[in-house]
Amino acid sequence: MTTKQGEAPAVVTSAVPGPGLLLAPGEVQEVLGAFVLAEPREAGEVAVALGPKEAALLADMPWPLRRAEWLAGRRVAKRLLLAAWRLPSARVEVLPLESGAPRVWVDGAPREDLVLNLSHTRGWAVAAVAPSAVGVDACDDADGPRLPRIGRRVFSEGEAVECGAHTSAQHQAAVWALKEAGLKLRLGGIFDPGARSVRVLSLSPAQVADPAMRVALLRLPSAAVAVAREA
Template sequence: MARRPGSPTTPFLSPAERRVVHALPAWRQAEWVAGRRLAKQLVHELLSVPEADVEVLPREDGSPRVLVFGGPAPTLHLSISHTAHHVAAALAPEPVGVDLCGTDSAAAVRRAADHVLSPGELSLVGSDRPEAMAGAWALKEAAVKADRTGIFGPAARGIELLGLRPPVLGGRRRAMAWRTGDTVLALVLARAASSPGLPA
């Protein structure tokens, strides 16, 4: 996770990435650019390729995909999240999701929580713990990103939140969460059913 820069400068973006960022609302452009900059740095560090040869473009479902030298990098899974002040990116050989949620968003999250959290999960989170509400939301959001499904609808309710400290999710998922200041960062790795060493 990094602090988001204030300026949406784009010299490191490809023409295709510039088209995407210019189509976004002005308020979202700096966040989008910061996320792509961080993602390109991660790919550069992992594969030792120049950042200029890395593109991060949206799939049809909106999730980010990595292209290196103009072609897809099929063994890399990427997830990006940003808030007004922070950006996070995760790169892994298996499906991964990352999400940031500010504790100042807890009231808004609570209003939408019935669509995402079960009654049991709401009991686990409690009503007067903004950091727990932000953490629960970030974990669910990271999980649906790893699964490449949406936060609203049946997918999020189908991912069971079993614990917050430490974070535990149902299914074939490993979860981690950190709090920095007023922001919770969640990371979820989702293994496919064919992953070796895991029961079917």
């Protein structure tokens, strides 16, 4: 999810609890063998120590909202790597692979044993790190109601009813996050293999049809977060 042009980041507090275990903002939580950290977005560009390759990428990034979300992602990722792996941020760079997926570099070398994924919404920046493949996605509850509009593209026959996708905006956000976390696990995008490839069976407990994928749902005050791992 990305921020819309001209809108300041905001955290909308919801009174309705959605599916998933509560995730405390700012606290590292272990889920499915991955460490997860979520932080509320701040307006504008946050301060974060960048390595030379990261600084060069940022210098080529003209759009203010893209710069802001990119920096928010780097900051939460580096804070997570410091907290969970004791890696000082000055030694770490989070650089994109050709697919766009983030790769951790430490002291100038890529770390295959440290898999990172991240997500940014209007309200939150979330990172997950694990010793092997991990996908994470956050979806603001405010964006959940967009799901019916893209339903034909993302749902298989009977899926939305079966998992109760449209029970509430929180459920819709949870479905969205699950599908995207699953796509990111496999380094996939929206067209290849596409959101239909992640069939959501149930939200409580979080379950997808692919027996090779394990998923978990977490709940922030105004967003759903999903984590996907290989089974």
